[in-house]
Amino acid sequence: ILNVEQSPQSLHVQEGDSTNFTCSFPSSNFYALHWYRWETAKSPEALFVMTLNGDEKKKGRISATLNTKEGYSYLYIKGSQPEDSATYLCAFLDQTGANNLFFGTGTRLTVIP
Amino acid sequence: NAGVTQTPKFQVLKTGQSMTLQCAQDMNHEYMSWYRQDPGMGLRLIHYSVGAGITDQGEVPNGYNVSRSTTEDFPLRLLSAAPSQTSVYFCASSYWQGVTNTEAFFGQGTRLTVV
Numbered sequence: 001i002l003n004v005e006q007s008p009q010s011l012h013v014q015e016g017d018s019t020n021f022t023c024s025f026p027s028s029n030f031y032a033l034h035w036y037r038w039e040t041a042k043s044p045e046a047l048f049v050m051t052l053n054g055d056e057k058k059k060g061r062i063s064a065t066l067n068t069k070e071g072y073s074y075l076y077i078k079g080s081q082p083e084d085s086a087t088y089l090c091a092f093l094d095q096t097g098a099n100n101l102f103f104g105t106g107t108r109l110t111v112i113p
Numbered sequence: 114n115a116g117v118t119q120t121p122k123f124q125v126l127k128t129g130q131s132m133t134l135q136c137a138q139d140m141n142h143e144y145m146s147w148y149r150q151d152p153g154m155g156l157r158l159i160h161y162s163v164g165a166g167i168t169d170q171g172e173v174p175n176g177y178n179v180s181r182s183t184t185e186d187f188p189l190r191l192l193s194a195a196p197s198q199t200s201v202y203f204c205a206s207s208y209w210q211g212v213t214n215t216e217a218f219f220g221q222g223t224r225l226t227v228v
Contacts, residue, residue: 004155034216043117043203044156046216089155091217099209100146100171101217103155
């Protein structure tokens, strides 16, 4: 069992604000770090799969960075919109075992119009 | 393209009953898995499979069985339901390239209540 931690647990921001959250994971045996967006009553959907130290990924107003040496990833949302309200999950893929994903508990974002 | 289809969406069981949660994917993914989601906890892996005929235990396997007779289907069986198995269950699939997975695709979830 690997410890993947996300902070904060929840976040309320005003529409138009930019925000970011953190995912911490073991820095050894790293293979990949995934970010998922999970809307209420739906299933998680992938945002990014990151594999290299220093990776930066971007999709619209959402971007992510990766530091495998120190074991953290940041997810940024620029100019938050109400439709960004969701739980954001990160998942760590280690190189031992069968390449299973280990999930954090998520950051629940609420964007207030 | 249906993706990952999971049934049923809701189920209420009495303690001691058994049932099977169905999961099917049409993306020819080698890797399939079952997770449970409980309040305050991340998705926890129950069982997984890296191909037809191959299954293995995840983090919380007790009380559950799986089989993988085809690439498409990966059912999860609750042998004798207990209140502790009240949870939301997700099936997921992905390509398995032997080194790193690509992204996982999730079913819609099954909300199970055991009374």
